[in-house]
Amino acid sequence: MSTFSATETTAPHALLLPYPAQGHVIPFMELAHRLVNSGFAVTFVNTEFNHRRVVDAAGAGASGCPRLRLVGVADGMGYGGDRDNFVRLNAAMQEAMPPQLEALLDGAGEGLGRVTCVVVDVGMSWALDGVKWRGLPAAALWAASAAVLAVLVGAEKLIRDGVIDDDGAPIKLENNSFHLAASTTPMDATFLAWKNMIGGRDAECMVFHYLTSTTWAAAAKTDVLLCNTFADLEPAIFTTQNSPAATILPIGPLRTWQRSTTKAPVGHFWRVHNEASLSFLDAQPHGSVVYVAFGSLTIMSPTQLEELALGLEASGRPFLWVVRPGLAGKLPTVFMHHGRGKVVEWAPQERVLAHPAIGCFLTHCGWNSTLESIRNGVPMLCWPYFTDQFANQTYISDIWRVGLRVARTDNEGMVTKERIMERLESILADNGIKERVERLKEIAEKSMSEEGQSLKNLNAFMESIRK
Numbered sequence: 001m002s003t004f005s006a007t008e009t010t011a012p013h014a015l016l017l018p019y020p021a022q023g024h025v026i027p028f029m030e031l032a033h034r035l036v037n038s039g040f041a042v043t044f045v046n047t048e049f050n051h052r053r054v055v056d057a058a059g060a061g062a063s064g065c066p067r068l069r070l071v072g073v074a075d076g077m078g079y080g081g082d083r084d085n086f087v088r089l090n091a092a093m094q095e096a097m098p099p100q101l102e103a104l105l106d107g108a109g110e111g112l113g114r115v116t117c118v119v120v121d122v123g124m125s126w127a128l129d130g131v132k133w134r135g136l137p138a139a140a141l142w143a144a145s146a147a148v149l150a151v152l153v154g155a156e157k158l159i160r161d162g163v164i165d166d167d168g169a170p171i172k173l174e175n176n177s178f179h180l181a182a183s184t185t186p187m188d189a190t191f192l193a194w195k196n197m198i199g200g201r202d203a204e205c206m207v208f209h210y211l212t213s214t215t216w217a218a219a220a221k222t223d224v225l226l227c228n229t230f231a232d233l234e235p236a237i238f239t240t241q242n243s244p245a246a247t248i249l250p251i252g253p254l255r256t257w258q259r260s261t262t263k264a265p266v267g268h269f270w271r272v273h274n275e276a277s278l279s280f281l282d283a284q285p286h287g288s289v290v291y292v293a294f295g296s297l298t299i300m301s302p303t304q305l306e307e308l309a310l311g312l313e314a315s316g317r318p319f320l321w322v323v324r325p326g327l328a329g330k331l332p333t334v335f336m337h338h339g340r341g342k343v344v345e346w347a348p349q350e351r352v353l354a355h356p357a358i359g360c361f362l363t364h365c366g367w368n369s370t371l372e373s374i375r376n377g378v379p380m381l382c383w384p385y386f387t388d389q390f391a392n393q394t395y396i397s398d399i400w401r402v403g404l405r406v407a408r409t410d411n412e413g414m415v416t417k418e419r420i421m422e423r424l425e426s427i428l429a430d431n432g433i434k435e436r437v438e439r440l441k442e443i444a445e446k447s448m449s450e451e452g453q454s455l456k457n458l459n460a461f462m463e464s465i466r467k
Helices: 021-039 047-063 086-106 122-133 146-153 155-160 200-221 276-281 302-315 350-355 365-377 389-399 417-427 431-447 451-467
Strands: 013-017 043-049 068-073 118-123 138-142 223-229 249-251 289-293 319-322 341-343 357-365 380-382 403-405
Touching: 013 021, 013 086, 021 043, 021 068, 021 118, 021 365, 021 451, 043 047, 043 086, 043 122, 043 451, 068 146, 086 122, 118 122, 122 138, 138 200, 146 155, 146 223, 146 249, 146 389, 155 200, 223 341, 223 451, 249 451, 276 319, 276 341, 276 350, 276 389, 289 302, 289 350, 289 431, 302 319, 302 417, 350 365, 357 365, 357 417, 365 389, 365 431, 380 389, 380 417, 389 403, 389 431, 403 417, 403 431, 431 451
Parallel strands: 013 043, 013 118, 043 068, 118 138, 138 223, 223 249, 289 319, 289 357, 319 341, 357 380, 380 403
Antiparallel strands: none
16 A cells, blocks of 8 residues: 555656666666655666665665665566676667566556656667657766767767767877867877777777667757766866767766765665774774775786785785675785785775775776765776776876876786885875865865756756656
């Protein structure tokens, strides 16, 4: 029996559909809570595989927000499917999910009322056909930088201008850079994010066609493209006349602590069972700890993993290292038994980065991690793995100058323990980097304050889909 009143069921009801990866689910969940706090009901749709992970990670919090309904739908991969194979996953989802989504759009909403508006991931824009057929307001959210999104939106023009070929391969770069439009400043080739795929040219070609086709569909079939960024973070993108970014609305940085309750799901795939990470940080001097986390997809060879472990140990610095479940056993035995550092399988990253003991963040440069580091004023050591992470490294080290590269070149092989030690010493001693990241932190905070442009954009968007 529903506990909702008739008044509550007439509230606007948004269906949110993120791409099934950790870095996409988290900002979607942050947007979900923003919508709930503004009077919306939300049906949050994950694949069944990730739905179970989010619910398990949330624990009691999974039911702590009555107007937020968590739903799982089959992704077509079956039990035990290789969900790291994105080509197969993307094809399976497009076949299996639309009928299930249409049932949710036509359903009664389990006490929340019918769905009245939809926000999909740009990478899931194939789900929009049924949305537009029903005449529902629709938006698409991009979970990476506006620069990379603008390049994808403008890729047809890049092809016409001879900058890239029909499969995304660069054919006309100047000083390893290109112009998105005649009036724009040069952009580093790393912003052609599909170029940095594991698997060589064939993989890059497939990713290029998937990203451009879904981006163009999102631009054509939605009322607005949302991006978890803020204009002052990417001014070259948002201040250029006649740029593809004219279609992008910055609404970030979205952040988890700006919620009416902490007893609510946050979108994480792993549950933190204790406060061990924060207890460890409480015992360390101010600004001394190296926080190491490479996201949920980065793969490091056993030899490189060992070299990193030896470099951290030899640095003499306290460190907190998040090592994915199952990988801790591959670290040197002697490394696991000294008291200078702590190795954990998961950590509450926003709370860790906000801790005064953190001195720098050794990161894979995922966009969420990049924004979280900026929001907390933490310098970054960049160790990207694939896709837009290399573009984010360019932003961090070369444009914003709030971090340093670990590897000397993007295709460098083994990074030695000596190089790791030298990079740690350099960043922790660089007061200029600390000052610049603190300035970005202030700008980020202002963007989501009452007078900030991102918050104004977000409020205007929510009003537009409320009607």
